[in-house]
Amino acid sequence: MIKRKWQINGKVHNIQFEEESRLLDVLRDRLGLTGTKEGCGEGECGACSVIIDGELKLGCLQLAAVLSDGTDILTIEGVEKTALGKRIQKSFLESNAVQCGFCTPGMVMATYYLLSNNKNIDRRTIKTALSGNLCRCTGYRSIFEAVELASGRK
Amino acid sequence: MNIFTPSNIKELFEIRAKHSNAVLLAGGTDLLAQWHNNKSHPQKVISLSGIKNLSFVKEEKNYVEIGALTTHSVIAADRTIKKLLPVLSYAASTIGAPAIRNMGTIGGNIANASPAADLPPALLIYDASLILASQSGNRELKLSEFFRGYKLTALSDNEFIYSVRIPLPPADIYSEFFKIGTRRAQSIAKVSFAGLIKKDKKGIETIRLAAGSVAPVPIRLYETERFLQGRILTRSVISSACDIMLKYLKPISDVRSTEEYRKFALKNLLTRFLNKA
Ligand SMILES: Cc1cc2nc3c(=O)[nH]c(=O)nc-3n(C[C@H](O)[C@H](O)[C@H](O)COP(=O)(O)OP(=O)(O)OC[C@H]3O[C@@H](n4cnc5c(N)ncnc54)[C@H](O)[C@@H]3O)c2cc1C
Ligand code: FES
Ligand code: FES
Numbered sequence A: 001m002i003k004r005k006w007q008i009n010g011k012v013h014n015i016q017f018e019e020e021s022r023l024l025d026v027l028r029d030r031l032g033l034t035g036t037k038e039g040c041g042e043g044e045c046g047a048c049s050v051i052i053d054g055e056l057k058l059g060c061l062q063l064a065a066v067l068s069d070g071t072d073i074l075t076i077e078g079v080e081k082t083a084l085g086k087r088i089q090k091s092f093l094e095s096n097a098v099q100c101g102f103c104t105p106g107m108v109m110a111t112y113y114l115l116s117n118n119k120n121i122d123r124r125t126i127k128t129a130l131s132g133n134l135c136r137c138t139g140y141r142s143i144f145e146a147v148e149l150a151s152g153r154k
Numbered sequence B: 001m002n003i004f005t006p007s008n009i010k011e012l013f014e015i016r017a018k019h020s021n022a023v024l025l026a027g028g029t030d031l032l033a034q035w036h037n038n039k040s041h042p043q044k045v046i047s048l049s050g051i052k053n054l055s056f057v058k059e060e061k062n063y064v065e066i067g068a069l070t071t072h073s074v075i076a077a078d079r080t081i082k083k084l085l086p087v088l089s090y091a092a093s094t095i096g097a098p099a100i101r102n103m104g105t106i107g108g109n110i111a112n113a114s115p116a117a118d119l120p121p122a123l124l125i126y127d128a129s130l131i132l133a134s135q136s137g138n139r140e141l142k143l144s145e146f147f148r149g150y151k152l153t154a155l156s157d158n159e160f161i162y163s164v165r166i167p168l169p170p171a172d173i174y175s176e177f178f179k180i181g182t183r184r185a186q187s188i189a190k191v192s193f194a195g196l197i198k199k200d201k202k203g204i205e206t207i208r209l210a211a212g213s214v215a216p217v218p219i220r221l222y223e224t225e226r227f228l229q230g231r232i233l234t235r236s237v238i239s240s241a242c243d244i245m246l247k248y249l250k251p252i253s254d255v256r257s258t259e260e261y262r263k264f265a266l267k268n269l270l271t272r273f274l275n276k277a
Helices: A023-030 A083-094 A104-117 A123-129 A140-151 B009-018 B031-038 B072-077 B079-084 B086-093 B098-103 B106-111 B119-125 B222-228 B235-248 B256-276
Strands: A002-008 A011-017 A049-052 A055-058 A072-074 B002-004 B023-025 B044-047 B057-059 B063-067 B129-134 B137-142 B147-149 B160-167 B174-180 B191-200 B203-212
Touching: A011 A023, A023 A049, A049 A104, A055 A104, A055 B098, A083 A104, A083 A140, A104 A123, A104 A140, A104 B098, A123 A140, B009 B044, B057 B079, B063 B079, B072 B079, B072 B086, B072 B098, B072 B106, B079 B086, B086 B119, B086 B174, B086 B191, B106 B119, B106 B160, B119 B174, B119 B191, B119 B203, B174 B256, B191 B256, B203 B222, B203 B256, B222 B235, B235 B256
Parallel strands: A002 A072, B002 B044, B023 B044
Antiparallel strands: A002 A011, A049 A055, A049 A072, B057 B063, B063 B160, B129 B137, B129 B160, B174 B191, B191 B203
C-alpha cells in the first residue's frame, strides 16, 4: 500500500492505495469522486481529464504512486464550484452541448484549462484545446459554441 | 507491482543495480496505455519523474540540450527551441492533444522507438545525439545509430537517456515538418517527413531528410540526400530524387495497399518540400 497526502479540490486528503493504482482509480474508488470518467483507459478519449499541479492530464495514464505528497489535484467536482466552472456548465446547457453527458466532465475540464490559461480564444484554439476529448453523441459544433459562449466571445 | 521513486540520479543507479529488470517510467503515456491494453504490468517500475533536474532546455554555444524528462508542451512553447529548431518545436506541437503533450516526454518518445513517433524525424535532420548515462559514465550516441530495428534500441540494460543534444543548424536554411494522418488512423496511413536544406549559387549545399512510419524505425534518407547534394533543383531532379528515395526505402511490413499508400504519400511530401525550398 502507498500512502499519500494530496490537496484535492482545495482540501487536504490522506489516502492509501495499491502500488499499481492509476489516479483515475484512486479518485473514483477511494475518494468517491466519480465525476471523472473512464472511457477508453488508454489516453484516446479525454473522459478522465483532471488538472494536476496546474496542468491538464489524464487520470487513466497517471500512475498514482508517482505523485508525491503535496500534489495539487483539481477534478470536475472542484471545478464546478468555481465561478469559471459554473459559467462553463451554464454555457454547455444553453448551447445544448450535452446529450448523454459521459464526455461532459472531460470537456468541461479541458475548457476550464483553456479559459484559465488563455486570453485570445478563437475557433482554432478551442479545437486544439478539445482535440483530446471525444464525444459520441453531440455534434462538436455545439460543444465549440458552448466554449465560445463561456469565453465571453459570443 | 513494486514502484521506486528515486529523487536523484545516484539513487536511480543504486536501484537499477539491485533491480536490473525494473522498467523505467517517464510520462507513462505509452506504458500505461500498453499495460491497460495487455491487462498486465511489470513487477518492478522505476519512476523518473521525481528526478527534477531531468527536465530542462539549455542553450550552449554550439548546441541546444534538452533533458529527457522535458514534455512536448514545454518543447513546443520554448522560445529558444522555436527560434533555433523550429521543426522540432512544430513536431512537438502536433503530438496527441494538450493532456498528452503535458505528460509525454522527449526521452519516452525516443526510447519507445516507434516508427511513427514524431520527434525522431525532426531530431534526425538536426543531427541530434543522445547522452546515455549509466553508473560507469556517460556516452554520446548519434540518434541515427540509436534505432536498431522495430522497437529495438542501442540502449544497454543499465543505461537511460539523460538528454538530447542538438547542434545548432547552419544559418539561412529552409526546414519543414509534415505529417499525414493521425495516430488513431496509424494502421491505415500515417507518414511523417522532415527536411532541412541550404542552397547557394552553385546548388544545394546542405540537405538532410528524414521520415517516419515508412520503415521499421525512423530513418534518414541518406541516398536521396547524396543524390541531391550540389544539384540545382529542377523538375527532373526532383522526380529522380523521389525515384531514388522509393528505391532505397525498406518498406514497413504491413498490408500491401498501405505500403503503396505510404510510398505515394512520402513521394508527395518530398516533392512538396523540394518545390517550396
Ligand atoms: C492518445 C495518445 C496519442 C499519442 N499521439 C502521439 C503522436 O501524435 N505522436 C507521437 O510521436 N506520439 C504519440 N503518442 C505516444 C506518446 O505520447 C509519446 O511517445 C511520448 O513521448 C512517450 O513519452 P512518455 O514520457 O509518456 O513515455 P513512457 O510511457 O513513460 O515510456 C515509454 C518508453 O520509453 C522508456 N523511457 C522513458 N524515458 C526514458 C529515458 N529517459 N531513458 C530510457 N528509457 C526511457 C520507457 O521505459 C518505455 O519503454 C500518443 C500516445 C497516446 C496515449
Ligand atoms: S479514459 Fe482516459 S483518455 Fe479515455
Ligand atoms: S454527450 Fe454523450 S459522449 Fe458526449
